[in-house]
Amino acid sequence: MSFKDIFCQDKAISLIQQGYASGRLAHAFIFAGIEGVGKFKTARELGKLLLCKEPVIKNGFADSCGKCVSCEAFEAGTHPDFLHIYKELLEFTEDGKDKKTPKDLSIDVIREFVIKKVSIRPSLSEGKVFVISEGERLNKESQNALLKVLEEPPGYCTIILLCTQPENLFATIRSRCRIIRFGPIAEEKIIDRLHKTGLDKKRSQYFARLSGGSIGDACRWAELESRQAETKLYEICNQLVGELAGCRYADCLELADRFLKESRETGQLWSKINPQTSKTDVSRRTHKTFIRIIISVLRDCLILKVAAGGGLTNFAQEENIKKMSEKETAEQLCLKIGAAYRTMQCVDSNINEKLIFHPLLLKVTSSDTMFVLQSQLSDV
């Protein structure tokens, strides 16, 4: 793996390359962008390059050599100067034994795996690289602790924060970091990639559109699709979309049960395929996938309403979506999409799963007056 293998993030990589070539590469970065667009891969490659004993520079493009003792240790996952920090490390902190998978990136993790280690000089390479995943989960205490390191990082340290919502970080943290944006991946590129894994065109297009530019998510769904024995994810999505488009307010709780059931079952398969990912993270991701299906329906209705079609995610359900779209105003659809995104944020805060689909479907299937009432109730 090298910088050249990173998919479609040329702009972000060229900013890093410019900094490297000028000899004034920042000591702290925020890699900002939605999940699954290559932030971690890029941080890893930058780490590998910074730690490499004999970096190779060809036509102004720098990369690790892949052969030195540092690169070998890096590829083996044993490099002592590359530290990946993530919330689940809490279990390995002094008082962390048997603690549940945390919601936040706790101060104990930052203290033990960043602050304590920053002052220890590198042992194999000239530098030391810290990559902090899910920077948006740093709570106030952890941000304050991290800020102290960012104020005066030792010259040999590089800290890379990966973050989906950089606005959640203190302005004082943001101002001390070089922010590199990672944009969504173009639809055709994702389709192409999925198609190469053996997925047919129709499914590739569907998952690419549903992903909103996250190749990581699209590839995960494609993997689920290929591993499911009986009903495939694509069919499940299509059925749910058809039912949602024709759903009456009176039947919406039944449909919410179906969403929850399918989300749980998909999560179980996902856990089997990726046993190293925590169960909480898997269920958070599958719940978000199924909320995204609901958003895709509302978005398709809006496209039919204001843009007269084209580019529908649920192209196989166009007729049903047309009928649903006729019953809604554009304003109402926008409000419902907003409600769905807010539910997505609540999932990130680990709300009880019974409070996800039921309230959301009550809002999504409600009429004009009912929706206003629902919104007022949920704002109380």
Ligand SMILES: [Zn+2]
């Ligand atoms: Zn090397």
